[in-house]
Amino acid sequence: MIWEWIATIFAGLGAAGIMLGLRFVFKKMPKWLIPAGAGAGMLFFQIYSEYTWYGHTRSLLPQETVVIAEIANTAPYKPWTYVQPQILKFVAVDTAKTLSFDNVVQANLYFFERRMSARTWPVLIDCETRLQANIKGTSNNAPVADKWYAGDYTGKIADAVCR
Secondary structure: OHHHHHHHHHHHHHHHHHHHHHHHHOOOOOOOHHHHHHHHHHHHHHHHHHHHHHHHHHHOOOOOEEEEEEEEEOEOOEHHHHOOOEEEEEEEEEOOOOEEEOOEEEEEEEEEEOOOOOEEEEEEEEOOOOEEEEEEEEEOOEEEEOOOEOOOOHHHHHHHHOO
8 A cells, every 4th residue: 555655756756747747848837737747646556556456466367266256336436437447346256275075065255355365164064955165163173154145146156167
């Protein structure tokens, strides 16, 4: 977060420098273009940073990781998001780190959100019925399911972890 803030400041300084150079070359340009250029540079850097966050974060994940859901976001204070919504959250499952118990697979869901730490949620997937459950506890070194249900992304999770 601190590095992004520093990069935003430098983007503003760079844009102000470009406007200062243009004002030096073209003497008739008004002085107010320098701070306006700095503000525009910082705004455009932030927009660029938010649109490229998902692709960059996804490229850092292991190859075995499958993205289950991409949550696009629009906001009234960001009118450009109505043209192209920003993906600021997504859910992934690591297919390399699963445990199998008969027809049940234990997998970890990873929840990513911009400017937040990733969160992990262990789930059980029944590959026959294609249902998921939270882990209630363990019995004989095997996880015990709380309640089986079909969530919004259960089918995608089952497709990823059931082989």
